[in-house]
Amino acid sequence: MNLKRTLALSHLLTGLLVSVMIIALLGTLRLLTPPIDTIGETLLHINAQSTQVANAVTSVVTYFRGLDTLGEVSILFLSIFGVALHMQHSTRNLFGAHDTLLQIGAQVLFPLIVLFGVYIITHGHLSPGGGFQGGVIIASAFVLRFLAYGDHYEPSARLLTLSESLSGAGLVLLGVLGLLLGDRIFAQILSLGTMGTLLSGGVIELVYLFVGLKVAAEMTLLSQHFIKARDV
């Protein structure tokens, strides 16, 4: 009891200390760099001029900071690689339930969730969302199938790996093409279109399509490895 009270007190103190530190840090940042308030407006101004993309967050993530997105995707690939190496011999499914209600529900919901994910990916430059979020939503549809069917559902590993590697290669190719034809990596090499339509943004939409396909395949593989983990 005494130990527990001490533990609770130490947790409370740590939380207080961390919040004081965060507030102090934020205050210092604000004092040191006053022009930080104007970055958002400057970005919005540049975005309205140079890209025909309605969602400014998307143009920052894929156009102004395309190289960062490439690095992020490769980090994700490396982590999936590590999980696949660690959990090699997957034989047993953790979710062995064979519930008829869940199976019928999964059958009804699977295409709807995939459709929603595809919508999030393809409208990433118009509305909130994008390749990463839509890809994980598509992967969650596969997780639902794993839950419902247990050992009787096995998505084609060859197809998943193929789509993952093809989209990764396409992403790198797009960056290199921008470097060759334009002035920098992920430079705009396609026509921009008009703002607000589905086929606007040029390269930005293609980047999100590749990222979405890659993330969906990777997350499906990851959840498959986790769920069918071997008994350690």
Place this chain on the structure above:
Amino acid sequence: MIPFLIIATLLSLLAAAVMAIYSRDPAHSVLSYMGFGLGSTVLYLLFSAPDVALTEAVIGAGVGALVFVVALLQTQNKEQP
């Protein structure tokens, strides 16, 4: 209306975090963690950052919870004879 909603969301986030630490059943901790992710999603939405809110919903309440549920199932299978 919006400041009241923000304060209510912050208080529920605090409650979910405390529950995630101090509840006796690990399953309840995982559920509180998912509730924490959901609350963060609402908070980001209230601060008008829908892109971050979508990512938080997908990662915090989706993938993170999946990892914890798998860990929970692995350990429970070990404890049962």
